[in-house]
Amino acid sequence: MKYFIIALVVAVTLPFIVLKGDPMRGLYGDVDERSYLSGMFNLTKHPLFVNISTLDIDTDGRKHYLRRSTAEALKKMCDAFHKDNPEVRLYVTSSTRNYYYQKAIWDAKFDGKRKVDGKALNKSEPNHYKRALKILQYSSMPGTSRHHWGTDLDFNSLVNSYYEKGDGLIIYNWLRKNASRFGFYQPYTAGRKEGYNEERWHWSYLPESLLFLDRWMSCFGEDTSFFAKKGSFGGAEYADTLASVYVLGINPECKR
Numbered sequence: 043m044k045y046f047i048i049a050l051v052v053a054v055t056l057p058f059i060v061l062k063g064d065p066m067r068g069l070y071g072d073v074d075e076r077s078y079l080s081g082m083f084n085l086t087k088h089p090l091f092v093n094i095s096t097l098d099i100d101t102d103g104r105k106h107y108l109r110r111s112t113a114e115a116l117k118k119m120c121d122a123f124h125k126d127n128p129e130v131r132l133y134v135t136s137s138t139r140n141y142y143y144q145k146a147i148w149d150a151k152f153d154g155k156r157k158v159d160g161k162a163l164n165k166s167e168p169n170h171y172k173r174a175l176k177i178l179q180y181s182s183m184p185g186t187s188r189h190h191w192g193t194d195l196d197f198n199s200l201v202n203s204y205y206e207k208g209d210g211l212i213i214y215n216w217l218r219k220n221a222s223r224f225g226f227y228q229p230y231t232a233g234r235k236e237g238y239n240e241e242r243w244h245w246s247y248l249p250e251s252l253l254f255l256d257r258w259m260s261c262f263g264e265d266t267s268f269f270a271k272k273g274s275f276g277g278a279e280y281a282d283t284l285a286s287v288y289v290l291g292i293n294p295e296c297k298r
């Protein structure tokens with residue numbers, strides 16, 4: 043009888059122990075891997091995500107969600123920044139974006155509703171491949187953005203020149219010197235040969251994003267057809283060729 047009870051207890055608890063220890067579950071929660079990595083889940087309800095305002099992280103006033111561990115590291119970094127620079131405001135303007143949000147940005151640029159370098163691309167660039175390349179200077183194709191992962195965020199201004207003087211320069215110099223102590227790195231540095239243009243505002247929590255980069259490449263590096271099935275977008279026929287070039291065209295420190 044004693045052994046029967048022990049066997050029963052093991053049979054009942056083992057699945058919970060195994061599930062809790064499942065590394066994939068720790069990464070994705072209940073969302074399947076491909077859906078997670080391409081931003082096709084409800085991040086506002088995801089148990090591994092947190093509204094960063096609840097951790098007293100300053101924002102542009104909108105609701106922003108990040109993975110809890112990323113947000114906790116960010117909180118420590120922001121506190122350290124403000125201790126060194128009590129007069130300067132450092133705040134989050136963009137955080138996790140889902141597939142459909144990214145698709146809306148992409149489609150607006152592709153269809154000419156939102157101008158790129160002052161031009162409506164549907165008129166100025168009839169070739170879909172070249173049009174996609176123009177948009178890719180700054181925006182990711184849906185399903186391919188680091189902003190899907192919950193590990194990446196944008197600070198104050200989405201203009202590089204903001205970081206050349208005044209508060210922007212103080213922020214950028216401080217981040218370049220100190221962010222790595224908190225696990226944050228700039229993926230889109232100046233001087234890379236491939237990928238998006240420089241983005242001084244975009245920072246990534248590497249202890250988590252390194253894993254997602256690796257898994258993204260395994261899932262989609264050679265086949266991005268999953269994205270188009272979930273809501274196609276302009277130029278999706280070139281995603282196989284272009285997406286991994288941009289996903290990997292980052293600061294070498296971000297793909298160790």
Ligand SMILES: [Zn+2]
Pocket residue numbers: 136189195196241243244245
């Ligand atoms: Zn960004």
